[in-house]
Amino acid sequence: MTHSRKIVKISPGLAASDGAGVKLTRYIGAPDIDMLDPFLLLDRFASDNPDDYLGGFPEHPHRGFETVTYILAGRMRHKDNAGHEGVINPGDVQWMTAGRGIIHSEMPEQTDGLLEGFQLWVNLAAQDKMTAPAYHEYPAAAIPEENHDQYVTVKVISGQTDHGTKGAVTAASDNPLFLDVTLKAGGSFHQSIPADHNGFIMVIDGVVQADGAGPELGARELGILGDGDYVTLTSKGGDSRFLVIAGRRLNEPVARSGPFVMNTKDQVMQAYQDYRTGKF
Numbered sequence: 001m002t003h004s005r006k007i008v009k010i011s012p013g014l015a016a017s018d019g020a021g022v023k024l025t026r027y028i029g030a031p032d033i034d035m036l037d038p039f040l041l042l043d044r045f046a047s048d049n050p051d052d053y054l055g056g057f058p059e060h061p062h063r064g065f066e067t068v069t070y071i072l073a074g075r076m077r078h079k080d081n082a083g084h085e086g087v088i089n090p091g092d093v094q095w096m097t098a099g100r101g102i103i104h105s106e107m108p109e110q111t112d113g114l115l116e117g118f119q120l121w122v123n124l125a126a127q128d129k130m131t132a133p134a135y136h137e138y139p140a141a142a143i144p145e146e147n148h149d150q151y152v153t154v155k156v157i158s159g160q161t162d163h164g165t166k167g168a169v170t171a172a173s174d175n176p177l178f179l180d181v182t183l184k185a186g187g188s189f190h191q192s193i194p195a196d197h198n199g200f201i202m203v204i205d206g207v208v209q210a211d212g213a214g215p216e217l218g219a220r221e222l223g224i225l226g227d228g229d230y231v232t233l234t235s236k237g238g239d240s241r242f243l244v245i246a247g248r249r250l251n252e253p254v255a256r257s258g259p260f261v262m263n264t265k266d267q268v269m270q271a272y273q274d275y276r277t278g279k280f
Protein backbone atom coordinates (compact mmCIF):
# COMPACT_ATOMS: atom_id res chain seq x y z
CA MET A 1 0.00 0.00 0.00
CA THR A 2 1.28 3.43 -0.84
CA HIS A 3 -0.26 6.60 0.42
CA SER A 4 0.31 10.14 -0.82
CA ARG A 5 1.23 12.74 1.78
CA LYS A 6 -0.82 15.93 1.97
CA ILE A 7 0.00 19.27 3.57
CA VAL A 8 -1.67 19.22 6.97
CA LYS A 9 -0.39 22.46 8.48
CA ILE A 10 0.97 25.72 7.06
CA SER A 11 3.15 28.13 9.00
CA PRO A 12 4.26 31.60 7.84
CA GLY A 13 6.96 31.54 10.56
CA LEU A 14 7.50 34.00 13.34
CA ALA A 15 9.73 37.10 13.22
CA ALA A 16 12.53 36.58 15.74
CA SER A 17 16.00 37.72 16.64
CA ASP A 18 18.92 35.54 17.72
CA GLY A 19 22.69 35.69 18.11
CA ALA A 20 23.82 39.31 18.39
CA GLY A 21 20.61 40.77 16.97
CA VAL A 22 20.26 38.82 13.72
CA LYS A 23 16.74 39.22 12.35
CA LEU A 24 15.25 35.97 11.15
CA THR A 25 12.03 34.05 10.68
CA ARG A 26 11.62 31.00 12.91
CA TYR A 27 9.45 28.20 11.54
CA ILE A 28 10.29 25.25 13.77
CA GLY A 29 11.14 25.81 17.42
CA ALA A 30 8.48 28.52 17.67
CA PRO A 31 5.07 28.39 19.39
CA ASP A 32 3.36 27.46 16.10
CA ILE A 33 5.55 24.38 15.55
CA ASP A 34 7.44 23.48 18.70
CA MET A 35 9.34 20.68 16.98
CA LEU A 36 8.86 18.14 14.22
CA ASP A 37 10.80 15.11 15.43
CA PRO A 38 13.73 14.85 14.61
CA PHE A 39 13.81 18.54 13.62
CA LEU A 40 14.21 20.95 16.49
CA LEU A 41 14.51 24.28 14.73
CA LEU A 42 14.31 25.89 11.31
CA ASP A 43 15.33 29.52 10.81
CA ARG A 44 15.35 31.51 7.60
CA PHE A 45 17.44 34.65 7.42
CA ALA A 46 17.10 36.99 4.46
CA SER A 47 17.97 40.66 4.45
CA ASP A 48 19.93 43.18 2.40
CA ASN A 49 20.06 45.52 5.40
CA PRO A 50 23.42 44.95 7.17
CA ASP A 51 21.87 46.10 10.48
CA ASP A 52 19.78 42.90 10.36
CA TYR A 53 22.77 40.54 10.21
CA LEU A 54 26.09 42.25 10.97
CA GLY A 55 26.07 41.16 14.63
CA GLY A 56 26.13 37.53 13.52
CA PHE A 57 26.27 34.69 16.00
CA PRO A 58 29.37 35.21 18.19
CA GLU A 59 30.84 32.35 20.20
CA HIS A 60 28.18 30.06 21.65
CA PRO A 61 27.96 26.38 22.63
CA HIS A 62 25.84 23.47 21.39
CA ARG A 63 25.32 19.93 22.66
CA GLY A 64 23.15 17.02 21.63
CA PHE A 65 22.20 17.67 17.98
CA GLU A 66 23.39 18.70 14.52
CA THR A 67 23.14 22.08 12.81
CA VAL A 68 22.79 22.41 9.05
CA THR A 69 23.37 25.79 7.40
CA TYR A 70 22.43 26.28 3.74
CA ILE A 71 23.39 29.60 2.19
CA LEU A 72 21.43 31.00 -0.78
CA ALA A 73 23.06 34.45 -0.94
CA GLY A 74 26.03 36.02 0.82
CA ARG A 75 28.82 34.46 2.85
CA MET A 76 29.17 33.16 6.42
CA ARG A 77 32.32 32.26 8.35
CA HIS A 78 32.28 29.37 10.82
CA LYS A 79 34.94 28.89 13.49
CA ASP A 80 34.88 26.38 16.33
CA ASN A 81 36.94 25.25 19.30
CA ALA A 82 37.64 21.87 17.69
CA GLY A 83 39.86 23.68 15.17
CA HIS A 84 37.48 23.90 12.22
CA GLU A 85 37.15 27.12 10.27
CA GLY A 86 35.63 27.88 6.91
CA VAL A 87 33.53 30.25 4.83
CA ILE A 88 30.37 29.09 3.12
CA ASN A 89 29.19 30.75 -0.08
CA PRO A 90 25.88 30.61 -2.01
CA GLY A 91 24.85 27.00 -2.59
CA ASP A 92 27.27 25.66 0.05
CA VAL A 93 26.20 23.56 3.01
CA GLN A 94 27.73 23.36 6.47
CA TRP A 95 26.84 20.28 8.50
CA MET A 96 27.99 20.40 12.09
CA THR A 97 27.60 17.62 14.63
CA ALA A 98 27.69 19.30 18.01
CA GLY A 99 27.67 15.93 19.78
CA ARG A 100 29.03 16.15 23.32
CA GLY A 101 29.88 19.81 22.92
CA ILE A 102 31.24 22.44 20.61
CA ILE A 103 31.72 26.20 20.89
CA HIS A 104 31.49 28.05 17.62
CA SER A 105 30.83 31.40 15.99
CA GLU A 106 28.87 31.99 12.80
CA MET A 107 29.58 35.44 11.40
CA PRO A 108 28.61 37.11 8.12
CA GLU A 109 31.64 37.46 5.86
CA GLN A 110 30.26 40.63 4.30
CA THR A 111 29.34 44.15 5.36
CA ASP A 112 26.67 44.85 2.76
CA GLY A 113 24.43 43.13 0.23
CA LEU A 114 21.96 40.30 0.60
CA LEU A 115 22.48 37.54 3.15
CA GLU A 116 20.00 34.70 2.79
CA GLY A 117 19.87 31.14 3.98
CA PHE A 118 18.50 28.55 6.34
CA GLN A 119 19.60 26.86 9.53
CA LEU A 120 18.09 23.53 10.52
CA TRP A 121 18.69 21.68 13.80
CA VAL A 122 18.50 17.90 13.59
CA ASN A 123 18.23 16.02 16.85
CA LEU A 124 20.65 13.22 17.69
CA ALA A 125 19.43 9.92 19.13
CA ALA A 126 20.18 9.38 22.81
CA GLN A 127 23.01 7.00 21.95
CA ASP A 128 24.69 9.63 19.72
CA LYS A 129 24.23 12.78 21.81
CA MET A 130 27.68 12.51 23.42
CA THR A 131 29.50 11.60 20.19
CA ALA A 132 32.63 13.53 19.19
CA PRO A 133 31.90 16.89 17.57
CA ALA A 134 32.42 17.08 13.80
CA TYR A 135 32.27 19.69 11.07
CA HIS A 136 31.83 19.22 7.33
CA GLU A 137 31.55 21.70 4.49
CA TYR A 138 30.02 20.81 1.15
CA PRO A 139 30.71 23.38 -1.57
CA ALA A 140 27.94 23.94 -4.14
CA ALA A 141 30.03 22.17 -6.81
CA ALA A 142 30.11 18.99 -4.69
CA ILE A 143 26.32 18.79 -4.36
CA PRO A 144 24.87 16.41 -7.00
CA GLU A 145 22.25 17.88 -9.29
CA GLU A 146 19.57 15.77 -10.91
CA ASN A 147 17.55 16.78 -13.98
CA HIS A 148 14.54 14.49 -14.46
CA ASP A 149 13.09 16.20 -17.51
CA GLN A 150 12.75 19.76 -18.71
CA TYR A 151 10.74 20.60 -15.58
CA VAL A 152 12.60 19.34 -12.53
CA THR A 153 16.05 20.17 -11.13
CA VAL A 154 17.02 18.73 -7.74
CA LYS A 155 20.08 19.60 -5.70
CA VAL A 156 20.62 16.54 -3.53
CA ILE A 157 22.12 17.80 -0.30
CA SER A 158 21.36 14.76 1.84
CA GLY A 159 19.45 11.50 1.54
CA GLN A 160 18.58 9.77 -1.72
CA THR A 161 16.14 10.63 -4.49
CA ASP A 162 13.77 8.15 -6.13
CA HIS A 163 16.05 8.37 -9.19
CA GLY A 164 18.91 7.02 -7.08
CA THR A 165 21.05 10.13 -6.65
CA LYS A 166 22.74 10.16 -3.26
CA GLY A 167 23.32 13.40 -1.41
CA ALA A 168 26.67 15.03 -0.78
CA VAL A 169 26.24 14.66 2.96
CA THR A 170 27.23 11.26 4.25
CA ALA A 171 28.58 12.27 7.64
CA ALA A 172 25.26 12.92 9.35
CA SER A 173 24.00 10.49 11.94
CA ASP A 174 20.90 9.40 10.03
CA ASN A 175 21.29 11.27 6.72
CA PRO A 176 17.88 12.91 6.60
CA LEU A 177 16.40 13.87 3.26
CA PHE A 178 17.35 17.44 2.30
CA LEU A 179 16.55 18.44 -1.29
CA ASP A 180 16.48 21.83 -3.03
CA VAL A 181 13.97 21.46 -5.86
CA THR A 182 13.34 23.85 -8.76
CA LEU A 183 10.11 23.04 -10.58
CA LYS A 184 8.99 24.65 -13.82
CA ALA A 185 5.30 25.37 -14.31
CA GLY A 186 3.54 22.25 -15.56
CA GLY A 187 6.01 19.86 -13.97
CA SER A 188 5.63 17.66 -10.95
CA PHE A 189 8.09 16.17 -8.47
CA HIS A 190 7.65 12.76 -6.86
CA GLN A 191 9.67 11.60 -3.86
CA SER A 192 9.39 8.66 -1.47
CA ILE A 193 9.34 9.60 2.19
CA PRO A 194 9.06 6.47 4.39
CA ALA A 195 6.09 6.30 6.75
CA ASP A 196 8.32 6.48 9.85
CA HIS A 197 9.66 9.90 8.76
CA ASN A 198 8.33 13.36 9.47
CA GLY A 199 8.66 15.78 6.57
CA PHE A 200 7.98 19.31 5.47
CA ILE A 201 8.16 21.60 2.46
CA MET A 202 9.73 25.05 2.76
CA VAL A 203 8.85 27.22 -0.21
CA ILE A 204 11.53 29.65 -1.41
CA ASP A 205 9.72 30.96 -4.52
CA GLY A 206 6.38 30.36 -6.19
CA VAL A 207 3.35 28.36 -5.13
CA VAL A 208 3.36 24.61 -4.47
CA GLN A 209 0.62 22.03 -3.99
CA ALA A 210 0.93 18.49 -2.65
CA ASP A 211 -1.05 15.49 -3.87
CA GLY A 212 -2.76 17.56 -6.60
CA ALA A 213 -5.25 18.84 -4.04
CA GLY A 214 -5.52 20.63 -0.75
CA PRO A 215 -3.98 23.89 0.40
CA GLU A 216 -1.49 25.81 -1.73
CA LEU A 217 1.79 26.72 -0.12
CA GLY A 218 3.16 30.16 -0.95
CA ALA A 219 6.64 31.67 -0.90
CA ARG A 220 8.25 31.72 2.57
CA GLU A 221 5.65 29.33 3.95
CA LEU A 222 6.39 25.98 5.57
CA GLY A 223 3.99 23.10 5.05
CA ILE A 224 4.07 20.04 7.29
CA LEU A 225 3.41 16.79 5.43
CA GLY A 226 0.84 14.41 6.83
CA ASP A 227 1.06 10.63 6.96
CA GLY A 228 2.01 8.64 3.90
CA ASP A 229 5.03 7.20 2.16
CA TYR A 230 5.57 9.56 -0.77
CA VAL A 231 4.84 13.08 -1.84
CA THR A 232 3.94 14.52 -5.24
CA LEU A 233 4.42 18.26 -5.59
CA THR A 234 3.26 20.52 -8.39
CA SER A 235 3.97 24.16 -9.22
CA LYS A 236 0.87 26.32 -9.38
CA GLY A 237 0.69 29.20 -11.83
CA GLY A 238 4.42 29.50 -12.47
CA ASP A 239 7.86 28.21 -11.56
CA SER A 240 8.70 27.36 -7.98
CA ARG A 241 11.64 26.52 -5.75
CA PHE A 242 11.35 24.70 -2.44
CA LEU A 243 13.17 22.54 0.07
CA VAL A 244 11.94 19.01 0.79
CA ILE A 245 13.20 17.91 4.20
CA ALA A 246 12.35 14.70 6.03
CA GLY A 247 13.87 12.55 8.74
CA ARG A 248 13.21 9.44 10.76
CA ARG A 249 11.31 10.08 14.00
CA LEU A 250 13.41 9.36 17.07
CA ASN A 251 10.39 9.03 19.40
CA GLU A 252 12.56 9.89 22.40
CA PRO A 253 11.96 12.38 25.21
CA VAL A 254 13.34 15.86 24.47
CA ALA A 255 14.64 18.25 27.13
CA ARG A 256 15.86 21.51 25.62
CA SER A 257 17.16 24.77 26.91
CA GLY A 258 18.75 27.29 24.56
CA PRO A 259 21.70 25.68 22.78
CA PHE A 260 21.45 22.31 24.54
CA VAL A 261 19.03 19.53 23.55
CA MET A 262 19.14 16.37 25.61
CA ASN A 263 16.70 13.68 26.79
CA THR A 264 16.34 14.72 30.44
CA LYS A 265 16.44 17.94 32.47
CA ASP A 266 19.39 16.61 34.47
CA GLN A 267 21.38 16.12 31.26
CA VAL A 268 20.64 19.74 30.29
CA MET A 269 21.82 20.96 33.72
CA GLN A 270 24.95 18.85 33.24
CA ALA A 271 25.51 20.51 29.85
CA TYR A 272 25.39 23.99 31.46
CA GLN A 273 27.81 22.85 34.16
CA ASP A 274 30.21 21.25 31.66
CA TYR A 275 30.14 24.40 29.54
CA ARG A 276 30.75 26.67 32.54
CA THR A 277 33.61 24.54 33.77
CA GLY A 278 35.36 24.47 30.41
CA LYS A 279 34.67 20.85 29.49
CA PHE A 280 33.48 21.62 25.95
Ligand code: FE
Pocket (backbone or CB within 6 Å): 057, 060, 062, 067, 104, 106
Ligand atom coordinates in the same frame (compact mmCIF):
# COMPACT_ATOMS: atom_id res chain seq x y z
FE1 FE B 1 25.35 27.80 16.41
